[in-house]
Amino acid sequence: MRRTTTDDAPREPDDRRRLRFRRAPATGPAARPPSVIPAGGARRRRDPLGRAPLVLVVPAALAVLLLVVPLITMVLATDPASLVAALGSAAVRDALWLSVVTSTAAIAICLVLGLPLAWVLARVDFPGRRLVRSLVIVPMVLPPVVAGIALRTAFGRSGFLGAPLLDLTGFAFPYTTWGVVLAHVFVALPFVVISTEGGLRAAGAGYDDAAATLGASRWLTFRRVTVPLALPGIAAALVLGWARSLGEFGATITFNGNYPGVTQTMPILVYVERQADTDAVLALSLVMLVVSVGVLVALRDRWLVTA
Amino acid sequence: MSGGGGPGGLLARLSVPGRLDVELTAEPGDVVAVVGPNGAGKTTLVQALAGLQPAAGAVRLGGADLTALPPQARHVGVVFQDRRLFPHLSALQNVAFGPRTRGVGAGPARDIARDWLDRLGVGDLAGRRPGELSGGQAQRVAIARALATDPALLLLDEPFTGLDVGVAAALRIELAGHLRDYAGVTVLVTHDAIDALTLATRVAVLDGGRLAQSGSPHEVAARPRTEHVARLVGLNVIREGDHFRAFPPSAVTVSVHEPDGSARNRWPGTVRSAAPHGDAVRLQVHGDHQLIADVTPAATRELGLTPGRRVWLSVKETAIATY
Numbered sequence: 001m002r003r004t005t006t007d008d009a010p011r012e013p014d015d016r017r018r019l020r021f022r023r024a025p026a027t028g029p030a031a032r033p034p035s036v037i038p039a040g041g042a043r044r045r046r047d048p049l050g051r052a053p054l055v056l057v058v059p060a061a062l063a064v065l066l067l068v069v070p071l072i073t074m075v076l077a078t079d080p081a082s083l084v085a086a087l088g089s090a091a092v093r094d095a096l097w098l099s100v101v102t103s104t105a106a107i108a109i110c111l112v113l114g115l116p117l118a119w120v121l122a123r124v125d126f127p128g129r130r131l132v133r134s135l136v137i138v139p140m141v142l143p144p145v146v147a148g149i150a151l152r153t154a155f156g157r158s159g160f161l162g163a164p165l166l167d168l169t170g171f172a173f174p175y176t177t178w179g180v181v182l183a184h185v186f187v188a189l190p191f192v193v194i195s196t197e198g199g200l201r202a203a204g205a206g207y208d209d210a211a212a213t214l215g216a217s218r219w220l221t222f223r224r225v226t227v228p229l230a231l232p233g234i235a236a237a238l239v240l241g242w243a244r245s246l247g248e249f250g251a252t253i254t255f256n257g258n259y260p261g262v263t264q265t266m267p268i269l270v271y272v273e274r275q276a277d278t279d280a281v282l283a284l285s286l287v288m289l290v291v292s293v294g295v296l297v298a299l300r301d302r303w304l305v306t307a
Numbered sequence: 308m309s310g311g312g313g314p315g316g317l318l319a320r321l322s323v324p325g326r327l328d329v330e331l332t333a334e335p336g337d338v339v340a341v342v343g344p345n346g347a348g349k350t351t352l353v354q355a356l357a358g359l360q361p362a363a364g365a366v367r368l369g370g371a372d373l374t375a376l377p378p379q380a381r382h383v384g385v386v387f388q389d390r391r392l393f394p395h396l397s398a399l400q401n402v403a404f405g406p407r408t409r410g411v412g413a414g415p416a417r418d419i420a421r422d423w424l425d426r427l428g429v430g431d432l433a434g435r436r437p438g439e440l441s442g443g444q445a446q447r448v449a450i451a452r453a454l455a456t457d458p459a460l461l462l463l464d465e466p467f468t469g470l471d472v473g474v475a476a477a478l479r480i481e482l483a484g485h486l487r488d489y490a491g492v493t494v495l496v497t498h499d500a501i502d503a504l505t506l507a508t509r510v511a512v513l514d515g516g517r518l519a520q521s522g523s524p525h526e527v528a529a530r531p532r533t534e535h536v537a538r539l540v541g542l543n544v545i546r547e548g549d550h551f552r553a554f555p556p557s558a559v560t561v562s563v564h565e566p567d568g569s570a571r572n573r574w575p576g577t578v579r580s581a582a583p584h585g586d587a588v589r590l591q592v593h594g595d596h597q598l599i600a601d602v603t604p605a606a607t608r609e610l611g612l613t614p615g616r617r618v619w620l621s622v623k624e625t626a627i628a629t630y
Binding site for chain 2: 206207209210211212213214215216217220224225228229
C-alpha cells in the first residue's frame, strides 16, 4: 500500500540506477548500499555500525512485554467453556450486534462527511487550514468522558442543538441507538479524516494536474483519479475508525447510559459485568481482542511494513 | 522570437515574480526547444503555459485568448517530466482519459487511444498498468496520452530524462517524425543540446527566468550567448561588452608558465577537473572565466594537469569567432 508520488516506472529493466549507486556514492547516510537496510522477511545482515546497545535493547524488550503479557494472561485465564456460554447468551449477542451495527453506521457517516473534509484539507489551500485541522484533531485527544459531556451540551435534550431538535421533531439523541452512533462518529471521525488526508496526500496532487490538462473537472478528477489512487489509504482509515468506534466506551456511556439492546454496546457490557461474572467478562474481552487483532491484520500492509 | 504569433501560432507573455519573465512566439508546426540551466524557469514556463502555474501576462494560441482559462479549458497537451501516468489505469485507459473527459463516448475513445498507442509503437502494451512498463514505454504512453486530446499546443518537459541512452535515442528519432506531422506548436524543454539541434525549429535559451537568446538551432549553437549553451554545445564563450567571443576547447593551448603573445587572449586559472573526452582530456579551468580546454593525455601527464594546478590558457585570435 506504500505508494511513491511519482510513477517513475519502477520495473524498468535497466541497471542505470544501481550503477549510479556504485559509480557515484552520495555523501551522507543515504550512501549506504540498499542491501544493508534490512527488508521485512529478507535475510538479515550484520549491521556494519555495530550491535544495538543493551541500554536501548533492554527497555525495548520491557516495552514489548508490558504490552503483550496482559493479553496473553487474559487468553490463558479464559475458560473455553465459558466463552461458548458467553457467545450463546442473548445479552452478549445483543451487545455485539449493537456494537457492529452502530460502528458500521458511524463509519458510513464518517466516510460521507470525512472524505470531503480530508480532501479539502489535502487539496484546497485556504486561510485557517491549519486551525481547522487542529480543531478536527481535538476530539482525538479529548478524554472520551469529556467528549460525552460535550455532546450532551450540544445534543442533549436541553442542549444547544438538542432542545430545538426536540421541539421540532420530538426526537432526542441521548439514550437512543442514534445517540450511540453520534458518539461513535464524534470519536472516530478525527481518525478517519486525518488518516484519509494522509492517503490523499500520498496519492499526489501531480495526478490532479495531469487530469486537469486532459480536461477533467475537479469533481471528475476526484472520482476517477484521486479516490481510486487513495483507496488503500481511505480503506485503512475506515478500518481504523471502525475499530476506534467499536471500542468506544466513555463518550457512549456518558451520553447514552446503559440500556441493553438500545445503547449497551460490547465495551459497556464488559464494564457492567466486570464484577458480577468474571468468566463471562473474560470471554467478552477475548471476543473484543479477536476483533481488534482482526483489524490489525486488515491493516498489516499499512502499519506492519516499514521500509 | 520575432515573426511568430500569427494566426494559429503561439504568443505568450508570462511573468511569475522572481521566477519567470519571458515572451515566446511560435508559428504552427514550430518546435521550440527551451534550454537553460536548472532553476532557469523552464518547468515554470511549461506550467504557466498549461495554466497550472498562476502567471501574469497573456497567452494567445491560434487566435484564442487562453489567459483567463483554467487548465481544463486550454486544450494544451502536457507530457510531464515525471510522466504522471495514472497508475491505477491501463495504458489504454490513460490515453482514453482525455477524449473521455472531452465528451467522446467510451467506444470511440478506446479506438482513438488504441490508434495513438499504435502510432507510438506501444499498441501491444495497451492492457498494462504504468508500473508494468519500462521508462521508454511509459514515456511513449505519456506522449500518446497528450496527443490523443488533439491539442493545439504540446508541452514536453524533458521527455528523455531518466531513459537509457539507447532508448532515448530511438524515441528521439520517432518523436522527430511525430512532431513533423503535428500541426500545432510544440514547446520542448530539454537540457540536451542534441534535442535542440535535432528536434527543434527554434531554440529559446532561458537564464534566470528570462529569455537570454533565441533563434534557429544553428544560430544558437554557433553563437551562444550564455555560458550554459556554450557548455551544451561544447564551446567557450566570453562576453566583452556587447560582443561575444567564442572558441572551441580544441583551440586552447595550456601552459604552466605565462605564455608570450597577445595579452588579450590568455587567461590564468586553476584546473578544476580533468576527464577523458574522446581521444583527448577535457580540462575545466576556473579563473576570471570558466573555460574548457582539450589537451592530449601525454600533455596532461607531462604538465601535471591535475585539479588544483595553476595554468595559463591561450588561444590564437584566428580561432575566435566574435559576434
